Amino acid sequence: MSIVSPGFSGRRRGDQKLPPGQYLVTDFPVLSAGPTPRVDTGSWQFRVTTETGQVRDWDWAAFRALPDEEITVDIHCVTKWSKLTTHWRGVSVDTLLEQAETSAQYVLARSYGGYTTNLPLADVRDGQAWIAFEYEGKPLAAEHGGPARLLVPHLYFWKSAKWVQGIDLMPTDRPGFWESLGYHNYGDPWREQRYWGD
């Protein structure tokens, strides 16, 4: 049970649906653990690796030749900001996994710069996740993860790995960067799964 903060009334936003503990922003804050990697589309490569070591690579031209789609979603950062109705363009992860033969249950997304994040495979399938390369009609800026980032809007935004360079399919789960440092392994904003034990 919460204690009441004397003299606090707050600012209610009754008409908007936000996950618990979140507040609305109109700008687009940047959160990263280190410097922004500069990744040139000329050398960019995306790799899917299955649990048996089978790999499939795309360079930028091959990636951009894949069917893409417009995506309009709300995003929720574990640092408590939420941003509603954001517009992206990207390639569905379903498309990239189409030819991967796998019985894996988990994926690890890997990024330029060394960042990793883990997710159940089921959470990046069936139209729930994309490799996004445009934000609000413009090429995705480097500080927001450009040239391409994972976009998994139904989980806290650290799962949407910036500067993504590949997906590893894994038979067993393995915590990624923030998941090893106290943040929740799954990260559902609607269940407020921010930290270990939430």
Add this chain to the structure above:
Amino acid sequence: MARAAVLGRLSWQQGTVSEIHKETAAATSIAIDLPDWSGHLPGQHVDVRLTAADGYSAERSYSIASAPERGRVELTVQRLPDGEVSPYLTETLQPGYPFELRGPIGGWFVWDPASPGPVLLVAGGSGVVPLMSMIRSRAAAGSHAPFQLLYSVRGPADALYAAELAERQRQATGLRIDYVYTRTVPDGWPHPPGRLTAAMLPRADDHEPPAVFVCGPTGFVEAVANLLIQVGHQPGVIKTERFGPSGG
């Protein structure tokens, strides 16, 4: 070491405000007595929850400013003009009020007081708060790890902890502090106001490059991280924490 402090469930803790101290026109330090608090790692933050009489609540994250201590934690909060939480914390809150938080949070942007190696801290505005926890922790631990703080502020009136930092530097334990004034300089300052440049940053020393912590608004952190790489620091030793203009 870094992981130990984030293990386990982070329950909400209820404490009492023991002291409030105005740091600048817009920033206030709040000391909270928390019976169940067992300390933190310098650089970590907490989640604060305010609850209105009808049950409505709002949460925000704030950096810890104090050195680790049992039963007590001190935050410094910058008031944002359109904020929902920071105006309450900086203007309404009084000593004796109940205070609810959970933490400590974050196992990455932390300095280990047992580490003897050199450290470079670069702060923009209220981004100095978690770095101040590192400076205070260094003193509390009796560490002589070489520390340099490069602190960018709009003007002298906006500098947090100025008197304490000057005193800590005067004690000559290997802590060096340099200011960058972007809008207004103090009387007699040898340079015009301006942004931090590559020339102001120490170059990476080949034999013992410092661990680097950069904290401030997004644009500041982006610019400084790029400058650090320009003067030879490896991306892997640069840890960043960013405060967006939003917050609250």
